[in-house]
Amino acid sequence: NAGVTQTPKFQVLKTGQSMTLQCAQDMNHNSMYWYRQDPGMGLRLIYYSASEGTTDKGEVPNGYNVSRLNKREFSLRLESAAPSQTSVYFCASSGRVQGGQSWETQYFGPGTRLLVL
């Protein structure tokens, strides 16, 4: 299993450009998430999808849109990039920890480092 994969790994954009960050998971998880991580701020939730066909705003959704394409894939789109969106973006999915625990936990992709000039 590849777990959670993200593309691209790095990206440089100019202000106003658009791009889509791709995320896929092969663990058959229902829930998927997009976070951004900035120095001193910790991980902040942008959007999440509790199940295929649903999406909800997180803590910092402004400037972003998402699409839950199917159970495996959850993409994040920046329509008009701004320097404030320079960050590291992590995708995650959640499912039960192997070993039979009754609660779910999160598994992360390797991240996308985005620089907006």
Added chain:
Amino acid sequence: RKEVEQDPGPFNVPEGATVAFNCTYSNSASQSFFWYRQDCRKEPKLLMSVYSSGNEDGRFTAQLNRASQYISLLIRDSKLSDSATYLCVVSLSGTYKYIFGTGTRLKVLA
């Protein structure tokens, strides 16, 4: 007040030392608790879930105190490879959301 608070550190300890981190959470509806490890420029990875009765995994021991709303992580016999940032995470009952602390940085020195 932040929902999940951690001392940012850094904690600089010699190899072989025992080190403990605490984390406090503000929402009494918090349901599940975790410690994640994050290496520099890498993704967070689950270190261990935290059970109500406390739990141990090798050199790592996690404890939960619901009455005082804090969780702790104890690392015994620290190794150089334990150097990382440790994230405290709680999930809220009835939601799909996970709340992350900003992390505690650990440096184990030779």
